[in-house]
Amino acid sequence: MTERKRGQKICENCGEVNGVRAYECKKCDYPFKMKKYRKGNKKKKVEDHMTLNKGDLIRVVGGSGPFYTGEDGDKIYLVDRGKYTVADVDKLGIHAHGKHGYSYLYMGKRCRSPMMESITKAPCKIVLLKAVSHPNHESPKRRRSRA
Numbered sequence: 001m002t003e004r005k006r007g008q009k010i011c012e013n014c015g016e017v018n019g020v021r022a023y024e025c026k027k028c029d030y031p032f033k034m035k036k037y038r039k040g041n042k043k044k045k046v047e048d049h050m051t052l053n054k055g056d057l058i059r060v061v062g063g064s065g066p067f068y069t070g071e072d073g074d075k076i077y078l079v080d081r082g083k084y085t086v087a088d089v090d091k092l093g094i095h096a097h098g099k100h101g102y103s104y105l106y107m108g109k110r111c112r113s114p115m116m117e118s119i120t121k122a123p124c125k126i127v128l129l130k131a132v133s134h135p136n137h138e139s140p141k142r143r144r145s146r147a
């Protein structure tokens with residue numbers, strides 16, 4: 001019978017004794033269930049884009065947002081997936097800077113574009129990567145030139 005000491009865990013798969021903080025068995029690589037660390041708060045889907053702040057780092061998930069439908073039914077998404085930095089938000093979307101420059105990330109309801117029938121407006125799926133912390137102190141005072 002294996003003696004079980006504190007600060008150890010035993011692999012369910014092969015019985016090897018591992019350190020308590022091991023993520024996987026050192027012998028057979030069997031993954032340990034981590035109750036505390038894997039609660040999936042790594043990727044936080046943004047439900048309400050109005051809660052975003054200037055400077056927040058977001059990611060646009062591929063296959064979301066407005067798209068163009070080709071003659072053969074192919075969808076061509078108009079917003080590049082990837083990282084964006086929030087510049088401003090309004091009711092219908094996010095003004096953001098991505099690797100290709102400024103973009104407007106549509107966040108309104110899905111609808112056909114009134115201008116072009118082949119374009120469907122659909123909200124982007126967005127994940128918050130890094131939120132800016134609210135500065136407690138005031139940023140350098142701007143002097144208004146009101147001479």
Ligand SMILES: [Zn+2]
Pocket residue numbers: 011012013014015016025026027028029030
């Ligand atoms: Zn094992």
